[in-house]
Amino acid sequence: MSGSPPGAFAPLRQTTFAVVWAATVLGNTGTFMRDVASSWLVTDLAAGPAAVSLIQAAGTLPVFLLAIPAGVLSDILDRRRFLIAIQVLLAAVSLSLMALSYAGLMTVTALVALTFLGGIGAALMGPTWQAIVPELVPQREMKAAVALNSLGINIARSIGPAAGGLLLASFGAALTYGADVASYVFVIAALLWWKRPAKVDEPLPEEFGGAFRAGLRYARASRELHVVLLRAAIFFAFASAVWALLPLVARNLLGGDAGFYGILLGAVGIGAIAGALLLPRLRAGLSADGLMLTAALVTAGAMAMLALAPPRWAALAVLMLLGAAWIIALTTLNGTAQAILPNWVRGRALAVYLTVFNGAMALGSLGWGALAEGLGVPLTLLVGAAGLAVVALALHRVKLPVGEADLVASHHWPEPLVAEPVAHDRGPVLILIEYRVRKDDRAPFIRAMHRFSAERRRDGAYGWGITEDAADPEKLVEWFMVESWAEHLRQHRRVSRADADLQTVALRFHAGPEAPVVRHFLGLGKS
Missing domain, CATH: 3.30.70.100 (Alpha-Beta Plaits)
Incomplete structure (x- = not known):
């Protein structure tokens, strides 16, 4: 039947989407390998909770600072060339990490600085990757393409940390960073292969400053977006505790090595894939608010169980549950944001969402790391779990928008009547x-x-x-x-x-x- 919705894997029939998607999975796998090496390496250089959480903050803080300018750039620059430049930057970061590790010159300062630089690349890349999806698939396959992108990230999450942990334990940090460098070669090759159609001349092109202000005006005036941002900020601020302290949980509470830490993160990825596959059935019985409440309570329960230093096999099961809850929350919030945004401001408004997401993760990581210095890791996780459960129940009354409005441009306003042509920069x-x-x-x-x-x-x-x-x-x-x-x-x-x-x-x-x-x-x- 021609009017039936496309299948979940229909976008992969689009050759360009399939090639870029596969390259992105490889690239994200390399990124997770790099992150495992950095997170574990800092525990050798400085084992305190504050230093460990600083790596998490250094990777996410640039997204908090730069996501909105990145969203503007994604709308006014050639997206393919912009993405290629970003991949070259990220490859240079990993190459520097590899060289310092091989030479035995790595320090906490250098690791944090290069992680921060990698975060800048991630900040510039995030809105642009989301913005190119409409160029790769037909409109009717958009939702399936977004879902496949989420699935690809979690495939990388399930493979990258485990592979990175094994490489790190067997061959050291230098080779692990080198594997990440190699992954960027595939991404750059795919982007060079993509023959993006020439951009049609826009009769009303936006400059950076004007586009930036327009995006902020939209975000300031959209009450529906405010609800999504509030729910995201509070959830991620509390949930960041488990990510900031997980390396110390693996080493100190569970007595594991780098390989085991990678396996733990791989369990998160496997759980996320399972959660993504389970999500359609959950949506049939739960609203977006019900999904968020479920995800928050499961996340809080996982944090509390990790604080009790369970056996390793039980910790793996807990991390799988955590991964499922995490992807349910991410997909629900991101899908709601996508549903309430018109196309003309989608990149910039999603950048605002990414800013809130990463800001909550960065500030939350710093806060939980500082708290763990005084209370210890187990008690800090219990405090975070209790706080997440309480705020989840309280915010359940702040309903997420449904996102069913028709946001296609109506073009029903008549052209303004003017006596003579008006210069575009004339105003106010x-x-x-x-x-x-x-x-x-x-x-x-x-x-x-x-x-x-x-x-x-x-x-x-x-x-x-x-x-x-x-x-x-x-x-x-x-x-x-x-x-x-x-x-x-x-x-x-x-x-x-x-x-x-x-x-x-x-x-x-x-x-x-x-x-x-x-x-x-x-x-x-x-x-």
């Missing part, structure tokens, strides 16, 4: 819209307009309000400000069908014989 622009509203309809009209005002702000306005004519109280004027003429023209292109429906509700209260009068006023500059 004041837009006035005159409505005639009967006295009895004023209250419901204003309520409808306040709901619609969020659309104005998300799509480009930095000020909005409603005024009345002192001489004619039935004449109400909506006003909003936009920073430039080009940004207002982009605003015309950004209005979604869901926003058009909100506008239709408000227009039902307009009692004038003709459509509301729209006027545009251009700033003349300061005198």
Whole structure:
């Protein structure tokens, strides 16, 4: 049946997607191998919890700092060339780690600095990898492609840590870092092979500064995105305890070596794959909020069990449960964010989400590491588990958005009337819209307009309000400000069908014989 949804592996029939996907799995496998080597190596250089958690923070803090600028760059640069440059940077980082380890010159300072530089590469890469998916598969296969990307990461998570731990235990850190360097060769080759169509000239191209401000305006005005960010920040801040302290759990509580630590992380990956396969069945019986509550409680239980120093076989089972819960939480939050974002701001808004995610992980890691210095690892894990369970139950009442609105651009706004062409950088622009509203309809009209005002702000306005004519109280004027003429023209292109429906509700209260009068006023500059 032509209208049936595509299968889970349908995107792999697209040759370019399949090649890039396979190369990405190899690249992520190498990254996990590198991370295992760094996490374990720091326990040899400085065994304190603060130093160990510093590696986790150094890898995630750059994403917190740079994800939003990276999202902007992914929208205004050639994405293929940008990704190639990032892969070269990451290969150079791993090459430096390999050389220092081989020469016996590695220090905590060097390890943290290079981990931070690798985090910069990850920060630049994250939004761009997500943004290229629509270029590789048809629209109807988008969700399946996103799911396959998640599956690929967890395949790498299940293979990379175990392989990295075995290489580290058998041959040392230098060879482990060298394997990561080799993985980037495959990724760069796949990107060079990809013949990306030439970018069509955009009549209203965005510059970095304007695109950056537009993304922040959207994030500031989107209440649905605020809910996702709140839920993500609190969950990851508490759950980061287990990731920050896991190397010490493996070494001190479970008495394992580097190989066992890699096996533990491999168990997380296996659990994540199982969780991803189980997720469709769970969705049939649980809402997004139910999935998040389940994931949080399972994560809290896993943290508490690890704090009790279980037998190694039991620890592996616990880490599998942790991996399943982790992927359920990640997929639920990311899928909700994807569902509420229109295409024009998707990269930038997802970058905001990544900023919150990695900021919570980085700051949480530092905090749990500092707490473990005083309380010890077991008690710190128990505190984190109790806190996660409590906040999960409390936040269950803050419902995630459903994400079923039609966000396709409606293109229903007419072109602005102008006496002569207006320069794109001219601004600011004041837009006035005159409505005639009967006295009895004023209250419901204003309520409808306040709901619609969020659309104005998300799509480009930095000020909005409603005024009345002192001489004619039935004449109400909506006003909003936009920073430039080009940004207002982009605003015309950004209005979604869901926003058009909100506008239709408000227009039902307009009692004038003709459509509301729209006027545009251009700033003349300061005198």
